[in-house]
Amino acid sequence: MLSSIAAPEGLLPGASLVPVHEASAERDRQWWRSSVIYQIYPRSFRDLNGDGIGDLPGITAELPALAELDIDAIWLSPFYVSPQKDAGYDVADYCDVDPLFGTLDDFDTLTATAKKHGIRVIVDLVPNHCSDAHTLFQAALAAPENSPARDMFIFRDGTGEHGENPPNNWQSHFGGPAWTRTTNPDGTPGQWYLHLFDSTQPDFNWDNPAVHDEFERILRFWLDRGVGGFRVDVAHALIKKTGLPDWGGRADGASSEGFPGDQAPMFGQAGIHDIYRSWRKILDEYDGDRVLCAEATIDPLDRLTDWVRPDEMHQTFNFAYLHHPWNAPELRRIIETSLTAFDQVGAPTTWVLSNHDVVRHVSRFGLTAGHNRPGDGLGPEDLQPDHDLGLRRARAATLLMLALPGGVYLYQGEELGMPDHTMLEHGHRQDPTFHRTGGERLGRDGCRVPLPWRADEPSYGFSSTGAAWLPQPEEWRELSRDLQAAHPASTLGLYRTALKLRRELSLGHGSLAWWPEFEDDGVVALVNGNVLAVMNMGTNTVQLPEGELLAQSVPEAGQDGFLGPDTAVWLRLA
Structure with a gap:
């Protein structure tokens, strides 16, 4: 199937475009x-x-x-x-x-x-967070509870009768609990430390x-x-x-x-x-x-x-x-x-x-x-x-x-x-x-x-x-x-x-307006300066407006004025 749209008069950005973002001022x-x-x-x-x-x-x-x-x-x-x-x-x-x-x-x-x-x-x-091999964390492990060295990290007592449960129910991004229990110098269980990621990555205490x-x-x-x-x-x-x-x-x-x-x-x-x-x-x-x-x-x-x-x-x-x-x-x-x-x-x-x-x-x-x-x-x-x-x-x-x-x-x-x-x-x-x-x-x-x-x-x-x-x-x-x-x-x-053109045409400092809708809703079409970028995310071939073909995602894209599914082009508007 083909779908198309009549181009706005003159092909230049104007009232028929839908502005979204203005170009950066020179300053x-x-x-x-x-x-x-x-x-x-x-x-x-x-x-x-x-x-x-x-x-x-x-x-x-x-x-x-x-x-x-x-x-x-x-x-x-x-x-x-x-x-x-x-x-x-x-x-x-x-x-x-x-x-x-x-x-x-x-x-x-x-x-x-x-x-x-x-x-x-x-x-x-x-x-x-840092590594548990960091000298600051090693000093914290060797230091007593409530010491300045421990206050660089987030140590807490556990819950339960003997502190055997983590201080809260937070989970690690990498799976499992976000708390690991330490062992005191005498071999008894100690406090827990927080690690939102791996147990080898203790969180710093940014309240300090x-x-x-x-x-x-x-x-x-x-x-x-x-x-x-x-x-x-x-x-x-x-x-x-x-x-x-x-x-x-x-x-x-x-x-x-x-x-x-x-x-x-x-x-x-x-x-x-x-x-x-x-x-x-x-x-x-x-x-x-x-x-x-x-x-x-x-x-x-x-x-x-x-x-x-x-x-x-x-x-x-x-x-x-x-x-x-x-x-x-x-x-x-x-x-x-x-x-x-x-x-x-x-x-x-x-x-x-x-x-x-x-x-x-x-x-x-x-x-x-x-x-x-x-x-x-x-x-x-x-x-x-x-x-x-x-x-x-x-x-x-x-x-x-x-x-x-x-x-x-x-x-x-x-x-x-x-x-x-x-x-x-x-x-x-x-x-x-x-x-x-x-x-x-x-x-x-x-x-x-x-x-x-x-x-x-x-x-x-x-x-x-x-x-x-x-x-x-x-x-x-x-x-x-x-x-x-x-x-x-x-x-x-x-x-x-594309990267060379982006720099030459100052697209990064440019503007954005939506080109009027194609009949096929599977199309994204935007204007930045005098460049029209069109991407066909739908299943139909669409007809393009007139313009100089600047770049194409695959060699056949934009040929003879048509854009197939899963392709994109840049056109320079007249």
């Missing part, structure tokens, strides 16, 4: 308002020393390849000293590099080289000013080394409600029936905003427009914008967009709601389709029957995604995303069209979620598999020896960067083309 064109930030998961990016784990020199070596994507910054997932119980999010020393990844000198070389390519380096900061002082020291350490800013892990969790009351809702604090997310006692407490106001003042002392980005799982969107008020953070991740279904009306609603909410506080909206915690969007969009474990991986026993369909939809979704005003986050490998490793054998899994739930939840290893760089080298060029900390599927050879670089129609070619 407001800070780099972070339109930024393209590329997330690097260091252990899976590139390994130069041959141990099978990616390292900082590997990142430095491949910066020219990233510069070709017209990105503004890279965001590095944790590379700090760590026992690696949670892939580095269990930090033992916030001011040094784990030998797995290199040295502080390697970090300095990385930032200096990135600067030559016009790329900023943003580092992951993990302020909610000494914790504030420690993290201000950490911020300045990295700012003095020239970092462009910080992505703040679980930025909504630092302050807990006084009294630590029981909670019958979801462990991650998301809303569920009878338990709205804004009532979760371990997330989104008002006092948290004073912390980020103080951090913003510190960043403002430094030149170079340094930034803070929140990973805050908060709903609804009008609560999330509290994190990006003018005196707090610069950006926050838009998880509503990250998890959008393959449904045009719902996607339009999320885009409009996001822009409206963030415009109210003068902050840019960010857009993201994949990261290190979710199923990659190639696999997600290939799941025709849905997936009942959002945020968890797919395994050999699960219904497998339709890869061709998923890739076709992922390319279309990416093209539409890159036409949106605001900031964009890319996850390493998505420019190659990488799916999850959905056939990963369970014996290779390292995510603590898998082990804490006895395999009931598979965890996130499938989206963290090392990248393929060169088709005909061991481990597809990831490691100099062919080693890899997670095995790569054989079919990923065809996704290797060197093969794709030679073909403009490849997924890599699509990203290069």
Whole structure:
């Protein structure tokens, strides 16, 4: 079937368009308002020393390849000293590099080289919890109850006749209780400590000013080394409600029936905003427009914008967009709601389709029957995604995303069209979620598999020896960067083309208006400046208005004035 719509007179934005968002004023064109930030998961990016784990020199070596994507910054997932119980999010020393990844000198070389390519380096900061190997927690374990050392963390007496039960009913994000009991020096059972994640990741006590002082020291350490800013892990969790009351809702604090997310006692407490106001003042002392980005799982969107008020953070991740279904009306609603909410506080909206915690969007969009474990991986026993369909939809979704005003986050490998490793054998899994739930939840290893760089080298060029900390599927050879670089129609070619146009046309600083509805409600069509972006999420072929074809998600998209299902195009309007 075909559906079409008559184009508005003159094809220019006008009364017949539905405006949603105005372009940034010239005075407001800070780099972070339109930024393209590329997330690097260091252990899976590139390994130069041959141990099978990616390292900082590997990142430095491949910066020219990233510069070709017209990105503004890279965001590095944790590379700090760590026992690696949670892939580095269990930090033992916030001011040094784990030998797995290199040295502080390697970090300095990385930032200096990135600067030559016009790329900023943003580092992951993990302020909610640290590793149980951190010297502060080891001192707390050795100290008596109610001591200053213990007050750096959240220790409580248990309930029950002998304190044998946890202090409350909170659950860990990774499964099981959020409390672990200690053992006193004489061998008797002691107090319990809180860990919203793994038992090896004790939560800091942010009611203690000494914790504030420690993290201000950490911020300045990295700012003095020239970092462009910080992505703040679980930025909504630092302050807990006084009294630590029981909670019958979801462990991650998301809303569920009878338990709205804004009532979760371990997330989104008002006092948290004073912390980020103080951090913003510190960043403002430094030149170079340094930034803070929140990973805050908060709903609804009008609560999330509290994190990006003018005196707090610069950006926050838009998880509503990250998890959008393959449904045009719902996607339009999320885009409009996001822009409206963030415009109210003068902050840019960010857009993201994949990261290190979710199923990659190639696999997600290939799941025709849905997936009942959002945020968890797919395994050999699960219904497998339709890869061709998923890739076709992922390319279309990416093209539409890159036409949106605001900031964009890319996850390493998505420019190659990488799916999850959905056939990963369970014996290779390292995510603590898998082990804490006895395999009931598979965890996130499938989206963290090392990248393929060169088709005909061991481990597809990831490691100099062919080693890899997670095995790569054989079919990923065809996704290797060197093969794709030679073909403009490849997924890599699509990203290069669209990202270059996004910068040249200033789409990140642009406006957004809805093109009048197509007869087919499966279409998302928006105008940014004089660019019309159209994505067909329906089942019918639709007729396009006239315009110069600038970019297409697949070679046949937009040919002869028609757009087939699961494709997208950019048109320059006359």
